[in-house]
Amino acid sequence: MVKGLTAAISAGFRTVVVILAIVGAGLGGWALHIIDDAGIRGGTILEMSRLDEESEKKWQEFLSSIVGSNARIWVTLTANVIVVFIGTFSILSQRAKRLTVSQSILLSLDVGAKISATAALVASLSLVLIVAPFCKTIESSPPPELTATALLCYVSKGSLIQAGVSWILITTTSMITLVGIYRRLREKKSCSFEPTASALGMGGGYQAVAPALPRTTIPTIYDPAKPLPETYAKISTAPKHTSSVAASASGKRDSVISESSTVVEGEISGPLNLEKPDMVKQMRPARPWSDAPRKG
Numbered sequence: 126m127v128k129g130l131t132a133a134i135s136a137g138f139r140t141v142v143v144i145l146a147i148v149g150a151g152l153g154g155w156a157l158h159i160i161d162d163a164g165i166r167g168g169t170i171l172e173m174s175r176l177d178e179e180s181e182k183k184w185q186e187f188l189s190s191i192v193g194s195n196a197r198i199w200v201t202l203t204a205n206v207i208v209v210f211i212g213t214f215s216i217l218s219q220r221a222k223r224l225t226v227s228q229s230i231l232l233s234l235d236v237g238a239k240i241s242a243t244a245a246l247v248a249s250l251s252l253v254l255i256v257a258p259f260c261k262t263i264e265s266s267p268p269p270e271l272t273a274t275a276l277l278c279y280v281s282k283g284s285l286i287q288a289g290v291s292w293i294l295i296t297t298t299s300m301i302t303l304v305g306i307y308r309r310l311r312e313k314k315s316c317s318f319e320p321t322a323s324a325l326g327m328g329g330g331y332q333a334v335a336p337a338l339p340r341t342t343i344p345t346i347y348d349p350a351k352p353l354p355e356t357y358a359k360i361s362t363a364p365k366h367t368s369s370v371a372a373s374a375s376g377k378r379d380s381v382i383s384e385s386s387t388v389v390e391g392e393i394s395g396p397l398n399l400e401k402p403d404m405v406k407q408m409r410p411a412r413p414w415s416d417a418p419r420k421g
Contacts, residue, residue, distance in 0.1 A: 131301060131305060132219065134301065135219075135298055135301050135302065136216060136219050136220075138294045138295075138297060138298045138301075139212050139215050139216050139219075139298060140212075140216060141294055142208065142212050142238070142291050142294045142295055142298070143208070143209055143212035143213055143216070145287050145290055145291045145294075146205045146206075146208040146209045146212065146291060147205075147209055148287055149201065149205035149208075149245060149284060149287040149288060149291065150202055150205040150206055150209065152201075152280055152283055152284045152287065153198055153199075153201045153202030153205060153284065154202060155280055156198045156201075156252075156277060156280050156281065156284065157195070157198050157199075157202070159191075159273060159274055159276065159277045159280065160191050160192060160194065160195060160198065160277070162273065162274065163188050163191060163192065163271070163274045163277075164188070164192045166270070167184075167188040167192075167271065167274065168185075168188070170268060170270045170271055171184055171185060171188075171268070171271075174268040174270070174271075176268065179262075180262060183259055183262040183263070184262075184263065184268075184271070186259065187256075187259040187262075187263055188274075190255050190256070190259070191255070191256065191274075191277060194252055194255060197248040197249075197251055197252045198248075198252070200244055200245070200248040201244075201245045201248045201249055201252075201284060201288070204241040204242065204244045204245035204248070205241075205245055207237070207238070207241040208238050208241050208242055208245075208291065208295070211234050211235075211237055211238040211241070212238060214234065215231060215234050215235070215238075218231065228302060228305055228306045228309065229306065231302050232299065232302045232303060232306060235295060235298055235299040235302055236299060238295050239292070239295045239296060239299055242288060242291045242292040242295050243292060245284075245288040245291070245292075246285070246288040246289055246291075246292050248288075249281065249284040249285040249287075249288045250285055250288075252281045252284070252285075253281045253282060253285050256277060256278055256281050257278075259278075260278040263275045263278065
């Protein structure tokens with residue numbers, strides 16, 4: 126609930142900032158038009174108008190001061206355009222899933238918008254400080270042709286108010302984003318330890334904290350450290366044809382390999398005493414069915 130309300134407030138502030146930046150860009154364009162018109166026609170209109178010396182001197186100083194203020198107006202206009210683009214992207218990133226960015230990137234965008242708003246505020250303030258000393262004289266006795274030029278006093282004040290409100294809202298939005306990032310970091314730290322069932326003593330005898338370590342040695346059938354078992358020694362020293370004779374006498378089908386395997390099935394701890402193929406005796410058991418005479 127709190128996160129949703131915070132996101133809604135942040136989106137509302139960004140929307141207001143974008144609207145104010147558009148208004149500020151419009152005021153900057155209007156101020157540029159007034160200054161260009163005053164630079165082109167101001168001197169000629171003053172020569173043709175019938176003003177007293179003091180008023181004419183004030184107007185000349187006013188026109189010369191505002192003609193040299195084009196750079197300030199351009200800074201204000203450019204800064205407001207940058208704020209419009211940044212604010213629009215920030216709003217879309219909160220609404221559209223494809224443009225979703227992290228809170229750290231949003232904070233970086235807010236910092237960039239704040240820098241632009243600060244530049245616009247400083248430029249507007251400097252323009253107001255230049256124009257303000259002449260505003261009383263200009264507003265009291267403006268020539269009919271220079272009435273639009275006298276509006277620069279109101280335009281500069283409006284631009285200053287817009288830049289100040291935008292700066293406050295952007296600063297507030299940046300603080301909201303920073304608080305959200307800090308809150309998420311605290312939540313991650315608080316949830317960094319999640320006890321398991323075995324750690325809480327509810328594992329039921331099963332180990333769930335860490336898996337059992339594998340054995341370092343791989344088991345094999347050969348163990349040179351152990352002597353040969355007695356049963357295996359007796360079998361190896363006994364004649365190899367005894368089992369075949371016993372098998373043929375009893376008439377069983379079991380081979381010597383199957384009979385001896387029951388004895389050595391437990392563990393083989395020594396090498397197998399294999400001989401060369403030419404030295405191995407025939408240990409084929411008797412097969413009565415193959416030796417029986419065939420009926421003619």
